[in-house]
């Protein structure tokens with residue numbers, strides 16, 4: 001285990017994949033293999049339209065449910081949006097916020113993401129706040145600066161007593177869906193910086209409890225080395241979470257640590 005104070009978390013981000021019935025099928029398979037274990041935290045984040053079916057399949061399971069986005073208001077005239085209250089009513093524990101695909105395609109900025117983080121916490125949802133640099137930024141030597149800014153922006157106003165409800169996901173944009181993974185050392189360097197920032201924000205005790213996941217082409221072939229790093233506490237998995245076999249394998253790798 002990377003650290004005795006933190007339980008690994010393996011979370012699947014299904015992105016815009018799986019209908020409600022396909023989602024239920026996938027979750028049932030995962031649940032059969034992993035629903036009873038408690039060594040490692042396991043979460044699946046289906047699209048909104050599959051949440052209810054998945055929630056039903058996960059009754060009495062230790063697998064937790066997460067959403068991929070939300071709007072930072074509890075209700076109102078916001079056509080097409082989904083509120084944190086609605087997600088809680090479908091038994092969501094987590095919500096992914098600030099994913100690079102939302103930053104890029106939907107122009108979400110740190111201030112808006114921060115509103116969502118605060119609204120999620122207010123509704124007892126645990127935000128998985130995503131941060132990460134583009135290839136251009138990495139090549140220009142701006143990785144640390146970019147990630148620090150996203151982290152501080154996303155967490156503004158979050159108090160230390162909420163800190164252990166937060167999960168951070170470091171997802172280098174150039175590694176997402178590309179098959180290119182950050183080397184364990186490259187990832188650890190950024191994870192360590194994130195941990196240091198969290199210590200500065202919340203103090204050592206709270207920061208030591210926050211899980212920092214790696215995301216970006218993580219799969220059974222590279223997960224073990226990544227999770228051996230001191231500050232890598234699991235993964236936010238895209239492609240490899242869409243098949244029960246690879247997702248289960250990833251959880252088993254974390255369990256064996």
Ligand code: 13P
Nearest residue numbers: 013176177216217238239
């Ligand atoms: P891939 O695992 O498909 O690279 O996606 C990572 C990701 O974006 C998870 O949020």
